Amino acid sequence: MSLYTTEAPIIITCNKRLAPYLEQEVKDLGYKIEEAFVTGVRIKGTINDCIKLNLNLYCASQVLYSLEQFEAQSPDHVYNHLVKMAWEDILPDPGYFSVTSNVQHPTINNGMFANLRVKDAIVDRLRDKRGNRPSTGSELVGAVIHLFWKHDYAEIFVDTSGDSLARHGYRKIPGRAPMLEALASATILASKWDKTSPFINPMCGSGTLAIEAALIASKTRPGLFRDNFAFMHLQGYDKEVYYNEMYVLEDQIIEVPGLRILATDISEMAVNNARKNAIAAGVGDMIEFSVCDFADTEVPEGVNGVFFVNPEYGDRLGEIDELEETYGRIGDFMKQKCKGYFGYVFTGNLDLAKKIGLKAKRRIEFYTSTIDCRLLEYELYAGTRDVKITAPQEN
Template identity: 90%
Template sequence: MSLYTTESSIIITCNKRLAPYLEQEVKDLGFKIEEAFVTGVRVNGTLNDCIILNLNLYCASQVLYSLEKFQANNPDEVYNHLLKMEWENILPDPGYFSVTSNVQHPTINNGMFANLRVKDAVVDRLREKRGTRPSTGSELTGAVVHLFWKHENAEIFMDTSGDSLARHGYRKIPGRAPMLEALASATILASQWDKKSPFVNPMCGSGTLAIEAALIASNTRPGLFRDNFAFMHIQGYDKEIYYNEMYKLEDQIAEVPGLRILATDLSELAVNNARKNAIAAGVADMIEFGVCDFADTEVPEGAKGVFFVNPEYGDRLGDIDELEETYARIGDFMKQKCKGYFGYVFTGNLDLAKKIGLKAKRRIEFYTSTIDCRLLEYELYEGTRAVKNTAPESI
């Protein structure tokens, strides 16, 4: 029985607060959501479905295929259960595997110990059945076994992704304090952008927002930038199925005539690096790069586009006094130059955000690393409706 054609529960994980955008992505691929939670969704499907999910999703982190659920009250019970599983029919010979885990149990105060017990069980089973010891390690370059264990409930998965899907793989020069690619995608999906009107991205840094916008608009999927996934290292893997899915991804890339994506930064080095990242992503011809102060960025007239900026927060970069002036200038720029647009400011400093001087229509919650952030949406009306707030805004 091949896992590639056997239906089971699939957990698709994501960073906190990305789940609503991941859920919509998964639905758009034709999957039925069985359960949604803070850090992901659950669907039913086969390992072949996991191939599709790994290749297509912008906001996901891992795609986990469930092998078994069981009860365990201590590490020895985990070991004994996994020792009985037919790993010889799951992992290739010879092969290499890694173990990851998410454990909340009173008998475990170090997750590495849980990983060790899982590894010992799999190794002992394979050594008994094959007479040889498989290779193991911490690098996620082969098969990946994942243990979820909370209270007495345990579940063992094959992590079909390996390295996190949240890093899309094209960004070779990250720059200072870069935005995670999956987070950038989620913020764009959360916006009102129609993928056809202008996308204006000053302070572009390493170019992540502009590049993700170009990828989303052209339907270029993140799976095209990777050539190794953990599902390739499970018995029964058929590379032809993978290649067929890759061909589909290439065929569905679309041109968007007339689309303008503008990315600028005051740093010439940042713009050069952003251009190199865009070349690696295959979207450099979709983005107009420029070196200038953000207030000198062109905003195409006669369009209902999006102005999207991710300024420094002051926690990791920037001086607070200077940033207060910068945020005030961002507000002035949106009022004066972006009429008819939707304006978006992504920030982890809500006190600085008050300096923008406009009332946000929406405040969408996100995290970047451990920083509580907001994507602030401003509807920049043409005419006289974009009036400065005289009272301090509560964000």
């Protein structure tokens, strides 16, 4: 039996509050969602399907292929079940594997102990069957086995991703307080941007939002930036399947005539780094970078685009008094220069957001690191319609 062609449950995980955008991505790839939950979705498929998912998804973290479900009341139960599984049919010889886990059980107060019991079971099984001990370690550079264990329910997976898919791999110079690539993609997918009208991104920092916008518009998938996935280190891996999927990814990239993505920052170093990141992502020619105060950013007139900014919000960077003035200037800029646009402000400080002086039409929940955030959407009417200037209401 080949895992690459045998259907089983697949769990696709994501960071908190990205699940709705991940779910739509998975549907757009032609898969049926069997279950959606806070941090991911469940479908059914093969590891060949996992290859496609790993290469295509913007918002995902891991793609987990289920091997078995079982009951476990203790770490010994986990060991006793796993040592009977045919790991010699799953892991190559010679080979290297790592173990990760998500455990909520009263017998475990250190997740590393659960990982150790999984590792011991696999090592003992392979040593018995092959007469040699496989290499193991914490670096996710080979095969990865994942244990989910909650109460008495346990499930063992092959993690087909390895390193998290949420980091798309092109960003060589992250800058200060960088936005996670998967989060940036999700906020763009949550917006009303049509992928052809202007995308205006002041305070661009390391360029993540502008780069992700260019990738999404041109249908450039994150899988193009990685050359190592955990599925490559399993028994029966067929390079041709992977190469065929890569050819599909390359063929589907499109040009978007007339698209303008403008990214600015007051820091020359930030703009230089953002430009380098964009070149690494293959979209350097799609983004117009410039060094200026955000209020001097060009906004093309006579079109309906989006203004998208991720200002500091007082947790790690900047002082509150200065930021209050900045948020007020953001509101003034949107009112004066962005008529006919949708304005988006991503922030983790709703008190500062009040200083914008506009009423948000939508308040979309997101989460970054340990901070509860919102993507605030403002409809900036053109013509004679008055814009209401009131503070956003608290949730």
